[in-house]
Amino acid sequence: MTSEQLILELTLTAWKAQLKRADQLFQSFTDEQLQSDIAPGKNSGFYLLGHLTATHDRLFELLGLSTRLHPELDAAFLSNPDKSGLPVPPVAELKQYWTDVNTKLNDHIAKLLPSDWLQRHTQVSAEDFVKEPHRNKLNVIISRTNHVAYHLGQLVWLKK
Amino acid sequence: MTSEQLILELTLTAWKAQLKRADQLFQSFTDEQLQSDIAPGKNSGFYLLGHLTATHDRLFELLGLSTRLHPELDAAFLSNPDKSGLPVPPVAELKQYWTDVNTKLNDHIAKLLPSDWLQRHTQVSAEDFVKEPHRNKLNVIISRTNHVAYHLGQLVWLKK
Numbered sequence: 042m043t044s045e046q047l048i049l050e051l052t053l054t055a056w057k058a059q060l061k062r063a064d065q066l067f068q069s070f071t072d073e074q075l076q077s078d079i080a081p082g083k084n085s086g087f088y089l090l091g092h093l094t095a096t097h098d099r100l101f102e103l104l105g106l107s108t109r110l111h112p113e114l115d116a117a118f119l120s121n122p123d124k125s126g127l128p129v130p131p132v133a134e135l136k137q138y139w140t141d142v143n144t145k146l147n148d149h150i151a152k153l154l155p156s157d158w159l160q161r162h163t164q165v166s167a168e169d170f171v172k173e174p175h176r177n178k179l180n181v182i183i184s185r186t187n188h189v190a191y192h193l194g195q196l197v198w199l200k201k
Numbered sequence: 202m203t204s205e206q207l208i209l210e211l212t213l214t215a216w217k218a219q220l221k222r223a224d225q226l227f228q229s230f231t232d233e234q235l236q237s238d239i240a241p242g243k244n245s246g247f248y249l250l251g252h253l254t255a256t257h258d259r260l261f262e263l264l265g266l267s268t269r270l271h272p273e274l275d276a277a278f279l280s281n282p283d284k285s286g287l288p289v290p291p292v293a294e295l296k297q298y299w300t301d302v303n304t305k306l307n308d309h310i311a312k313l314l315p316s317d318w319l320q321r322h323t324q325v326s327a328e329d330f331v332k333e334p335h336r337n338k339l340n341v342i343i344s345r346t347n348h349v350a351y352h353l354g355q356l357v358w359l360k361k
Contacts, residue, residue, distance in 0.1 A: 042334075044319055045205045051335055052212070055343050080240035083358060159204055174202075175211055183215050187350040194354030198243060 059189040072132040079199045084123045086199045089192050091118035094139045104178050105163050106149040219349040232292040239359045244283045246359045249352050251278035254299045264338050265323050266309040
């Protein structure tokens with residue numbers, strides 16, 4: 042294994058570890074617990090489940106892997122805050138989306154070659170990428186790993 | 202720049218970005234705000250400031266950089282939960298420790314060579330490291346970056 046491969050593996054292992062931790066937490070809540078607010082006036086667990094699912098669903102296109110599965114989640118979980126009154130799926134369905142999105146995403150990710158990771162993501166032009174080589178696919182995953190960790194810090198406070 | 206150098210840079214940039222975000226947040230709180238609890242029955246901002254400072258202070262020795270600055274913080278902020286009644290420094294002093302620790306840590310980190318990052322950290326033996334090459338210094342930083350992000354998710358809920 043080259044140094045580059047080892048560093049890539051560390052980064053992807055961190056991503057999967059945070060995902061697994063979030064998944065275990067989400068699966069540990071009853072539907073009622075998930076729908077309660079983490080703290081008075083703060084997000085519900087349900088909102089964060091939708092927010093993380095929508096964020097990861099967008100990665101299919103951002104990383105150039107495939108079309109995304111659930112663009113309909115963006116309105117209620119990304120473009121608007123919790124309790125917007127916008128239509129949302131039932132809890133069991135949203136939990137299934139979370140599983141489907143992450144499973145399919147990691148299937149695609151497993152097929153990427155080390156050289157793919159340092160290619161530009163789809164929101165940066167070839168021209169800009171020459172000047173900004175850090176806007177690559179790996180950096181997207183590093184950023185999303187920290188994003189999961191950030192919300193995990195909140196989700197652990199959801200009452201069981 | 203080689204691929205290895207670029208990936209290392211992405212990882213260290215993520216570390217510094219999370220640190221900066223935490224620092225800006227800590228500096229934005231008054232002493233009184235910092236000492237309040239983030240949510241009923243949860244940690245205070247002050248505890249998390251001490252917890253992150255102590256965690257980062259341990260990195261001097263874990264990464265083999267130098268002796269640590271504030272081992273006296275461990276009892277109140279790492280080995281025990283918030284409100285343990287153990288002695289703690291005044292707020293202004295703890296804020297200074299946070300700044301001192303991160304500044305000195307990043308000064309040391311800036312001097313590490315790419316090849317240093319894949320060397321073992323000080324808590325793994327040379328023998329174990331042969332079998333577990335992921336137990337290196339870079340992985341410690343990846344883990345601590347996610348740790349900062351995790352607590353940032355909580356700190357943003359501290360009332361201003």
